[in-house]
Amino acid sequence: MTPPDEHSPTDSTLTAPPECPAHAYGPGGIARLYGPAAEDDPMGLYEQLRDRHGAVAPVLLHGDLPAWLVLGYRENLDVTRTPSRFSRDSRTWRDMREGKLPPDHPLAPISTWQPICAFADGQVHERWRDAINHSLGRFDRRGVRRHITRFADQLVDAFCLKGSAELVHEFAEHLPMLVMTQLLGMPEEYGPRLVKAARDMIKGTETAVASNEYVQEALRKLVARKRADPGPDFTSWLLEHPSELTDDEVQQHLRLVLIAAFETTANLIANTLRMLLTDPRCRANLAGGHMTLPDAVEQVLWDEPPFTTILGRWATQDTELAGQKIKAGDALVLGLAAANVDTAIRPDPTAPVHGNRSHLAFSGGAHECPGQDIGRAIADTGIEALLNRLPDIQLAVPEDELRWVSSLMSRHLVELPVKFTSQQPLPAAPDEPKAVTGTAQDADLPSTTDTPAAIPAPPVRAAGTRNSWWSSLTRWLRRR
Template identity: 45%
Template sequence: MTTGPTPDQALVPPPGCPAHRGATPATTPLYGPVVADDPHGLYARLREQHGPVAPIELEPGVEAWLVLGYPELLELTRNEQLFSKDSRRWRVPREGRLRSDSRLLPMTAWRPTLLNLDGAEHQRLRAAVSDTLSRIDHRQLRETTEQAADALIDSWGPDGTADLIAQYARKLPLLVFTRLLGLPAETGPHLIELISHFVDSSEKSVRANAEFQAILVDLVRQRRERPGADLTSWLLAHHAGLSDEEAVHHLVVILVAGNETTINWTGNTLRLLLTDRRFRATLAGGRLTVSDALDEVLWRDPPTQNFPGRWATSDTVLGGQYISAGDMLVLGLAAANADPVVHGGAGGDGLAGNRAHLAWGAGRHVCPAQSPARLIVETAVETLLHRLPDLQLAVPGHELAWRPSPWSRALVALPVLYSAFTPPRAAAPSPERSPWTPTPQTGPSDSTPSAATSTPRTPDSAKPGPRSWWNSLAGWWSGR
């Protein structure tokens, strides 16, 4: 015969309840080698132990929740009433438990940006960013990215070796972004170094973040006085009426989120093509495209594997866990993409062309820069495969190392071998105008590759057009 709880038992809150914090399951560190070496294994273990929401530690003494479930992540991102983007609600710093030099500060500190606001103010700022990005001419962006990629490849030495992370993926986006934002070209290498420090949560992250913003403060001041045909000027001129401070912080968002994501997406796609014989064979046979590879990477190894965050506005329950007001919840993008609920036991097959992943987030805060990012990465990969058709990995795939970041999914290096260059494609003649002057959009075909990467080209089609700006910058960047 079963009996009900004793009076003493009835007074005890269930484990995990905000009133019973002592019984909360032990937290798992979301930092250190395990995040880099085997994140998929880590997420699977957390799911098995705790379900779709797991208790984690972001650094010693700083707890949070990692949302692993696909349905739970959708609920988290769509319910602003319960889960706010405003990090000022976080109880850890309010309780004095976040060190002034914490490596988490650059990724969690509140700023007046679309990333940290809800409701009408978020919509105002999002409109400014989205409208500004929509002014990019996709045809010109593709041409500019291809020219920058060709210039980088041309700058490599004659020994038939390269590191596709250090010499290509990490340099190409900022070659494009510096011109896109109106920054001096020579600031590119320094910006890469600064961004790496605070995305990797290194010991230099706080100082790097301050120096990075100082560069952008100067850029905003210059563009306020002398507008040009660039994203910075368009953002300042938007009818949303951004202040200088708001503009600087949104340039940080565009550069960090856009640049870091593009770097990692490029590197992870190239890794897939070099290590997955199945995918490389289907690509060469024309059954899959580079765009399909991009989607598969967004499912399996999204460039941002975890993203901070949401903050509970009141005590609630999510995924069977009792969440206290002020708790931080981290979006487990890679883990949610691997949720068995989504794949129905299919083991993650058939991901090519499927864009139901959560790599860009979800809800009102979904990334507004998906289209230009995809165009840059797709062009970068296609150009490289055309120029170096016999590209192969220089080390066994299992020896590739990942950066120790709790946020990014990024390779340390991608060493390759190749035997010869294929000449670059002919540059189409363009009218004399700024590369970012908006032109009428012609629809989705603007971002569609003009030809498959394996299409043969005649010798006459390989005569390069004028690329002196890119060649000189790429050569300087490579130390020539």
């Protein structure tokens, strides 16, 4: 990025808008993508930057490191589809080479180069990505959905007698981690602490480095155990793939899959539930058969993508993007949420989008999320199970009392309190494990001698305990 002092002093882009707090802007009047001002209203900031700069805007990351925020839909696709100009290799980043991101920097866990496909291009990327795609493809989709339903039912069993719940912490955050730890072959006891560590890493907080170390240690022990005693799980399949990944390569890819799946899916579940509980138009479309639950999930992926931005891409050469002069070594941040409401491709961002998956919620190009279908399955199957169990569920507080917290890469609900008619837990099979939903402190690191967790067959419920989801959803909609 061109340093601020190289701009003309009369350049109007260097003056922070008067309505914005001074701390929202750094040297040269460039907007900060971190701190309270940016986190309180990220979408408002994106639109402000779009008005001032167009499809690509100069911004500052933690520590006032310069970067470019890509706001336009077509520009995001251009960046993701041309690795010759915009690489995923963070070693290209000038500030990284100059030592401006020490190990304790908040962005270090998500930007320091690692031996994973997310930081590679070309043949190296293809080798790693092929191992992931092939291993993910070995899961039976119907079997995965049965596991999702089993875990969702266990979570609902934990609060259904109360007649109330807080769905972010009691449901949306735990379901993806329970499913993913199962698919990776981890004991379910890992889940609670991993939920907290994963969220902390994504936030880029002062403790992000320590949280990253916890995740790495848990996965290091998992790889060692599966190398000695493989099973029918994602970890074992990566280890035995013809690409011959090293243990470290497997560990780092497990971290990538686990963290990305957790954050995106937890946010997607919470945002979809909020829409179902608060949006009369959505309820009417579902009740009238004009929208299915997967359609509702896709609408949320357009309007509230789980990752608002992604760091990053790094320019391999001097180039130009949307009129901005990008220098070799510059960092670029993909503005996924901003791109999804770009009026160049979506003239009316408030209009429903049915049957259209061209959003950028899962990024694009060669690095598009390989696990997006599993994420969709966890969201719509989990929500289906919840609504089937609690057909009269409704928001327990006024909608305007809901609060969000934001970070560089994501924005998520703090709480989603609901109420419903008290229900009895479903009868469980005698050998069915219960979902672990305690606090992070309740689950310490299991040792490498723990019994490997295979993927058991879902228990058979007693006859008559499940109803048609559609009939339950219709009853729920009619009660609204």
